[in-house]
Amino acid sequence: MAIAAQQKKKPAGPGLAYKLRRHLARAISHLFLTTFAVIFLFPFYTMFVGSFMRNEQLFTFTPNIWPKGGLNFSNYPQLFQELPFGRNILNSLAVASVQTVGVLFFCSLAGFAFAKRRFPGRDVLFVLMLATMMLPHQSTLIPWFLLMVKLHWLNTFWPLWTPWWAPAFGIFLMRQFVAASIPDELLDAATVDGCSVFGMYWRVVLPVMIPGLSVLGIINFMNAYNDFLYSLLVFSKTHMYTAPLALALFRGSEITAPRYTMMFAGSVLATIPLLIVFFAFQRRLIEGILSGAIKG
Amino acid sequence: MPGSSISEVALVLRPTKRLWREVWEHRLDYLFISPFFILFGLFSAFPLGWALALSFSSWRGFGAMRWVGLDNYRAMVRDIYIANALKNTLIFAAILVPTGIFLALTFAVLLNIRNLRGRGIYRTIYFLPYITSTVIVAIIFQQFLDDVYGWINGFLRMVGLPTVPWLRGIGWPKLSVVMLCHWQGVGYNTLIFLGGLQGIDPEIYEAARIDGATPWQIFWRITLPLLRPIILFVSILGSIGVLNMFSQPYMLTDWRSGPGRETITLTLRLYQVGVAGTRYGDAAALGFLTGALVIGISFLQLRLLRTWRQ
Numbered sequence: 001m002a003i004a005a006q007q008k009k010k011p012a013g014p015g016l017a018y019k020l021r022r023h024l025a026r027a028i029s030h031l032f033l034t035t036f037a038v039i040f041l042f043p044f045y046t047m048f049v050g051s052f053m054r055n056e057q058l059f060t061f062t063p064n065i066w067p068k069g070g071l072n073f074s075n076y077p078q079l080f081q082e083l084p085f086g087r088n089i090l091n092s093l094a095v096a097s098v099q100t101v102g103v104l105f106f107c108s109l110a111g112f113a114f115a116k117r118r119f120p121g122r123d124v125l126f127v128l129m130l131a132t133m134m135l136p137h138q139s140t141l142i143p144w145f146l147l148m149v150k151l152h153w154l155n156t157f158w159p160l161w162t163p164w165w166a167p168a169f170g171i172f173l174m175r176q177f178v179a180a181s182i183p184d185e186l187l188d189a190a191t192v193d194g195c196s197v198f199g200m201y202w203r204v205v206l207p208v209m210i211p212g213l214s215v216l217g218i219i220n221f222m223n224a225y226n227d228f229l230y231s232l233l234v235f236s237k238t239h240m241y242t243a244p245l246a247l248a249l250f251r252g253s254e255i256t257a258p259r260y261t262m263m264f265a266g267s268v269l270a271t272i273p274l275l276i277v278f279f280a281f282q283r284r285l286i287e288g289i290l291s292g293a294i295k296g
Numbered sequence: 297m298p299g300s301s302i303s304e305v306a307l308v309l310r311p312t313k314r315l316w317r318e319v320w321e322h323r324l325d326y327l328f329i330s331p332f333f334i335l336f337g338l339f340s341a342f343p344l345g346w347a348l349a350l351s352f353s354s355w356r357g358f359g360a361m362r363w364v365g366l367d368n369y370r371a372m373v374r375d376i377y378i379a380n381a382l383k384n385t386l387i388f389a390a391i392l393v394p395t396g397i398f399l400a401l402t403f404a405v406l407l408n409i410r411n412l413r414g415r416g417i418y419r420t421i422y423f424l425p426y427i428t429s430t431v432i433v434a435i436i437f438q439q440f441l442d443d444v445y446g447w448i449n450g451f452l453r454m455v456g457l458p459t460v461p462w463l464r465g466i467g468w469p470k471l472s473v474v475m476l477c478h479w480q481g482v483g484y485n486t487l488i489f490l491g492g493l494q495g496i497d498p499e500i501y502e503a504a505r506i507d508g509a510t511p512w513q514i515f516w517r518i519t520l521p522l523l524r525p526i527i528l529f530v531s532i533l534g535s536i537g538v539l540n541m542f543s544q545p546y547m548l549t550d551w552r553s554g555p556g557r558e559t560i561t562l563t564l565r566l567y568q569v570g571v572a573g574t575r576y577g578d579a580a581a582l583g584f585l586t587g588a589l590v591i592g593i594s595f596l597q598l599r600l601l602r603t604w605r606q
Contacts, residue, residue, distance in 0.1 A: 026409065026412075029406045029409055029412070030413075030414075032406060033403075033406055033407070033414075033418050036403070036422070037417075037418055037421045037422070039479070040421050040422055040424060040425055040479070040483070041421055041424070043425075043433075043436045043437070043440065043479070044424070044428075044436075046436065046439070046440070046447070047432070047435075047436050050439065058439075058445070059444075059445045060445065061444070061445070061450070062450050062453075062454065063445065063446070063447045063450045106331040106332070109328045109329075109331075110328055110329045110331065110332055112328065113325045113328035113329050114329065117322070117325045117328075119318070119319070119322035119325040119326065120315060120318050120319055120322070122325075125329065125333075129332055129333075129336075132336055132340065134591060134594075135340060135344070135587075136536070136539075136586065136587035136590040136591065137540065138539070138540065138562070138563060138566060138583050138586040138587055138590070139344060139347055139580075139583040139584050139586065139587035140340055140343035140344050140347055140583070141563075141566060141567075141570070141579075141583060142347065142350070142566070142570040142571070142576055142579040142580055142583060143342075143343035143344070143346035143347045143350060143576075143580065144339065144343045145570070145571060146343075146346070146357075146576065147339070147342070147343055147346075162335065162339075163335060163338075163339035165331060165335060166331040166332040166334075166335045166336070168332060168336075171329075171332055197324045197325070198324070201328075222427050225429070226427075226428075226429040226430065226431075228429070228430060228431055228542070228543040228546075228547075229542050229543060229563075229567075233571060243429070244429045244430075244431035244432070245431075247429075247431050247432065247435065248431055248547065251435075251547065254553075258438065260435070260438075260439050263435045264435070264436075264439075267429075267432040267435055267436070270429065270432065271428060271429075271432060274427055274428070274429075275427075278424075278427050282420065286419060286420075286423065286487060289484070289487045289488060289491060290487060290490060290491035290494065291491060
């Protein structure tokens with residue numbers, strides 16, 4: 001046995017140093033990657049544990065990895081006493097889901113038309129649309145806000161829904177996806193079968209587009225759920241606040257101290273819905289980014 | 297001759313007539329693509345025109361707009377807060393974009409090691425901060441970076457080093473914002489680079505190895521040049537992100553009044569002037585400055601990376 005093993009190893013002899021080096025390199029890589037995994041995860045841990053701490057447990061000279069004197073569950077009821085936080089999270093979900101449904105519908109519809117339909121001016125309009133992506137948002141931020149005032153849309157969801165429903169980038173993405181994944185023959189067959197144009201979109205194109213739609217959908221959902229600047233502009237009533245805005249209330253000011261235990265409890269609650277969505281679509285999302293489909 | 301002139305007219309008319317008929321036949325297709333053009337016109341093009349008019353006027357939200365010519369732009373050039381915000385924004389871009397690419401590329405190369413165990417888990421963990429709201433990330437970082445009770449200063453004290461005024465001192469708040477941005481964003485760029493690395497044909501590496509190239513040479517001579525389009529993409533998007541930077545300094549630091557106002561960015565100043573200060577004319581002018589900067593820097597990078605050859 002031993003001889004056999006030795007004999008087996010012998011031809012690889014010169015490569016042993018190389019093999020060892022490779023193993024060492026691999027171990028160092030793992031050490032490096034794991035260190036950073038801890039750096040990326042640890043703050044989430046402190047947020048979670050911090051939400052079960054009292055102020056005096058949180059503010060100790062050497063930070064506590066586990067609260068001295070056990071966990072404390074009073075932050076969550078306290079949070080709901082001071083803010084309509086359930087409503088705030090629902091607001092975030094409403095903003096994100098309605099915006100995303102609109103984005104998916106309008107982008108896939110336009111993407112289908114740009115990819116598969118032939119009509120005068122199609123390519124010019126497509127290039128025109130792409131060109132608008134160069135336009136920076138900052139230049140229009142103030143008049144956009146003033147427009148919302150004029151439309152009496154402040155403290156409603158409309159400013160975070162309607163203007164964002166047909167992003168050029170999403171249409172571009174969907175066009176590429178339709179062009180790559182739906183053969184013309186499929187659509188020709190549908191036409192022969194007497195399918196209307198909308199029926200073609202609804203019954204033939206949409207089902208095939210589900211992978212592309214889910215990637216666009218989750219990216220859009222995450223961005224909308226986490227939006228801060230535009231929500232800050234349009235919401236001034238606490239019951240209309242989205243979760244990030246509500247959390248920012250506990251930030252304190254020149255005269256009041258920030259209240260971390262409240263913010264941690266709220267952060268945990270606000271993160272949960274997004275984590276559920278993320279883990280449900282994680283494979284599709286990560287594959288979508290890896291394949292270069294989503295770059296934005 | 298009347299007859300021939302009528303047929304001539306018909307000849308000229310027929311193509312446009314046919315075009316209109318064709319357009320009418322495809323009305324459904326135009327309907328399908330119309331949401332973009334309607335929404336863009338209403339919520340981007342119209343505000344843009346309005347911004348242009350505002351930037352030459354003085355208006356505080358009521359009464360008539362008063363034409364002031366280039367006054368807003370002149371005032372902008374002289375505004376020391378804007379100069380400071382511009383400086384900060386450019387410093388942020390100069391630090392964040394290259395270091396961000398370096399970090400993401402390092403992670404991506406390591407995650408691309410053949411048969412790496414746990415690649416999926418690493419990927420997920422690195423990506424998690426990206427899906428977390430900036431507000432929440434900033435809250436966590438504030439507690440981490442607290443002068444007295446924070447984790448980092450606690451650690452520094454433990455190993456006997458002097459503590460650091462992360463959120464209040466000179467220079468440090470900028471570093472804190474940089475750390476926050478990297479912590480939150482590096483996972484996304486890592487995935488994009490990883491996608492690029494996985495798209496490189498392994499046979500190219502094999503051929504280079506047979507020719508006796510070291511891993512280092514392979515990286516510099518093959519991998520990096522092949523990743524050029526992705527590096528360009530990440531750096532342009534990164535710069536746009538930095539020039540848009542708002543919620544990170546807004547939530548993390550004392551951007552309004554901290555010593556030296558180290559973390560006030562152009563978008564924060566825009567918010568301060570336009571929304572909080574209701575000086576709409578000044579804000580519109582500032583919006584155009586920022587917009588011009590975004591476009592200018594994007595083109596610059598496009599040129600730089602196009603000429604970069606290895």
